[in-house]
Amino acid sequence: xxxxxxxxxxxxxxxxxxxxxxxxxxxxxxxxxxxxxxxxxxxxxxxxxxxxxxxxxxxxxxxxxxxxxxxxxxxxxxxxxxxxxxxxxxxxxxxxxxxxxxxxxxxxxxxxx
Numbered sequence: 001x002x003x004x005x006x007x008x009x010x011x012x013x014x015x016x017x018x019x020x021x022x023x024x025x026x027x028x029x030x031x032x033x034x035x036x037x038x039x040x041x042x043x044x045x046x047x048x049x050x051x052x053x054x055x056x057x058x059x060x061x062x063x064x065x066x067x068x069x070x071x072x073x074x075x076x077x078x079x080x081x082x083x084x085x086x087x088x089x090x091x092x093x094x095x096x097x098x099x100x101x102x103x104x105x106x107x108x109x110x111x112x113x
Contacts, residue, residue, distance in 0.1 A: 022052020025086045026060035033060075038069040041112030048082045057086035061094075073112050077104065 028042050044057075065072060074094045076086055087094030095111045097104070 023047065024053030025057040026053050026055050029057065029060035029064040030055075033064040033068055036068060039072055041073045041075065041108070043075045043077060043108060044086065045077045046079065046086070048078050048080055048084060058088050058091075061087070065093075075108050075111060077108075 023046060025044055025046060028044055031037075032039060032042065061072075061074060072093070074087060075097060076094065077097045077100065079099070081098035085094075085096050087096060095107075097107065
């Protein structure tokens, strides 16, 4: 694992290998289902990796809705716009957003309510 110090410069950082792996965006839904947690909304922040794990996030959301809370809304806040989503494009209960700004809390609150 790389360490940052006051003397770390951008050239050194650029030479480091990324240590990330896949992003399992099904985890918020499988965790809420396992905990039997009924919520009005779930917000997922992503770097646009759309699937790594045992099941796709849209399948996990569908399972959660069938067993715990059928009206739960989901906001997918992506850091960049890539044309990919974890939600079913025909699902009116999923809002896809690209980028972040000060309006995010208002949009999320309005959508989930």
